[in-house]
Amino acid sequence: MIGALLFRKALRYIITLLIMVALVFFVSHLMPGSPLKNILGEETYFRMLSQDPQALEELNEEYGLNRPLTEQFIIYLSSLVNADLGYSYKYNQPISELILFRLKWTLLLLSPSMILGALFGICFGALAGWKHGSGLDSAVTSFLLFIYSMPHYWLAMLFVLVFAFHLDLFPLSGICSASSQGLERLWDILVHMVLPVSVLTILNISYNTLIMRGSVLQVLGEGFVLTARAKGLSERDVLFRHVLKNSLLPLVTVIALDFGFMVSGALLVEIVFSWGGMGTLVYDAVLARDYPLLHGSFLVIAVCVLAANFMADVIYAVLDPRIRVGDAA
Amino acid sequence: MERCKLVIDRRNLSARMGSINVFVILSLVLLAAVPLSSAEETGNLTIKAGTISSFDPMNLFKYRPWNAVNYIGFTHVGLVRYDEHLNVLPCLAKDWKISDDGKSIAFHLVEDAKWHDGKPVTADDVKFTFDYNKEHDLSIAYLYKKYYDHVEVNDDHTVTLYATEPIGATLLSSLQSAYIIPKHIWEKVDDPEKYDGTDGMVGCGPFVFQRYDPVAAEAEFVANADFFLGEPSIDAVNYKYYRTMDSMLLALKKSEIDTTFDYYMPVPGVYAATLADASDISIGAVKDVGVLLNLEFGYKRFLEMMNESQFKRFREAVSYAVDYQEIVDMISAGYGEVPGRGYVPPTAQGYNPDIPKLEHNLTKANQILDDLGFLDTNKDGVRNLPDGSELSFSVTPPTWKQDNVRATEVICNQLSDAGMDAHVDKEVMSNEDLCDQRIFKDRDYYICIYYSTPYSILYDGGGVNCANMTGSDGTCSDPKLIGLVEDVRCSKTPEARSKAVKALQEYYSEELPMIALDWARVLFPYRTDRFGNWTIQDGYGNMNMNTWFSLEEKA
16 A cells, blocks of 8 residues: 555656756746856957857857757757766866765755754754743744744854854864865864854754644644543653654654755855855856756756655655555545 | 554664664765875965865866966966066066067077976977967967967977967067966867866976865965976965855955955955954055946947037046046945046056046036037926937946946936936846847947956957957947057057057047046955065966065064
């Protein structure tokens, strides 16, 4: 039964992926601006546009930019079938190499911040929900709402200024120093990670806490909580054995969705901390109108997001028998 | 019950697997970052420079930034170099002679120059460089490609460069950025822009490429003890990439780097206040070689609105309506000066200091417009042309340059004070393609707020911006202007070039085909606590070939 359920889900995700591939391709080509401006450099590009438009046309031909969009899309799809993401205009490197290099650094930022964000979010959310209406609830909720409403980049800049510049506790930016080698480099990377991971974690905690609090409040009104209390269970047992478990389900979806949002949300944090991850790669690709790199990056992000959602579906089905039964029916 | 247990076991298993996966991912990523071998230690006297131009991959033929650092003489050098005031000095060529017809230059090369891999630099390498650039249509040294005809090898250390036009002095000056490359490496490379071999960084300049760390985004170069002009006074230079100007300047203030560097992308004036307060930092304000902001008239459009003599007087009125000091204060935070009517900045060869400065005088502007009969006949606050239509026109900025967009808004307000309905060209603001087409392809604008790069000034005194002729993007077809620009371009000797630039300035002053808005002082901030005796070069600041030899460590 689970096998059939997963098959249907997988099919749905594959169709979604195909639609996303097409959308990313066509929407990115609607952006104004020519990739040749970045390839040639502004000064040369404008001089050629003014003096030698024929040569510019030839370059468009060489890069296949003047072909009909549908033709370019078919070429792109056939490359994808051959697992070839193409070559970056801006970096003059194979896109798969570029993405693999950058993706690992983004994962390094996201993984701890998502895990810590989820753990603390669950704890704080459960506590605030359980003690709803209390002074503790008001303080936690107000403070985290305040944090959540802050722009990511602003919080990141604040951290840089306070902890790196004025207090000199951490490095200003980057992934590591070139001078560090061997095991020293491992430590160096960890030290460089502290501030960006902290910013992302704090933002994650604030979001997850609010979701978790809402979920706990909803579960508190369920009949089985009343039954648990009527059985004479302690408040602690009611919270941890009944309320918390049932409140976790919405958070699983939220964390899966977070994975996608974090890649884009981490973009600004990556920029502030000069962290060479996927976010900055996508940003550079947009600025340079580097279409192959843009397509490749979005494809990988889309696959990651869909995979995370697929995993969430699987976990949901495992955790909640009602979903299996409901889907089977 | 059994089923319930199974679910719980799965849950536990899933949680454990999740933890293990995360641990494995983190470990793999961290281990992948650890280099297998330690890099060779660089010397103690190391300059750390920050830049906001990314330099991945290490490819000499990518536009930035290796092209930029070589512009100042780094791993690669040209036949000639600049002194701190941009006068041409010997480099790989120890001397030269421009032919009487101005179409060729014979160079005698230094005899002890070696590539970083130990092989000698010969005349064959010089010929190969020019042929290779032309064959592969490479983006560096646009000028010499355009006028380059061929190179003749006379012997191992003598070459003659032939041009298609008599542009001897202009060509000589541009050769500073024509970096000579080793034939024995590049002759095997068919696609130079995709080549990423480390030997691609082999040159004969004062610094040798040591290593590039893509994770730290940092590159290391060590001094070349065999450099033919002598060994640099510092041991090494490290370049570090910063994502934003803010993080780079914080690193400078925190002593993580000694200096900032980029080619004609100086630190904006708005940062001057915060840098001026910092201890041990020099703002590094130097006179610009280019013109940071200018106002270019679109002749085609205005000549549809008024006749030539009216248009000349109208340009004069516009020049009086602009408040230059306000623009200098706003864009350059006061680090600049009100420009002269002769357009070319004081750093240019042949600059004429006797030409008067531009003047903001609203009374004169109104008087000229009144004399022209451009009166506000319907009392709506906007002047009318003699046919009753309004004196209304758009002002087009290059949308990709924020300072120009800001300046455009201010200039529109200033012109409105003189009764002109000047408004920002809204059509281009959301359409970059249309903007490029309007300014460069169609040249179909009333007024464009643009700029002249150092290259534009060094090439033909800014003629590329205003003249409607081959090799230019301007709209003025006046044969007198075209002749004067050609005279600058086709100067056979430096003296003839200075004379031609002076004549061009007089034309600019008289006719105002374009107006300089800000003779800025560009900022290249650097620290003063570790090193002293930086050589400051006009337009390019403290990082240049002369600095490598003058720097001294502070006690």
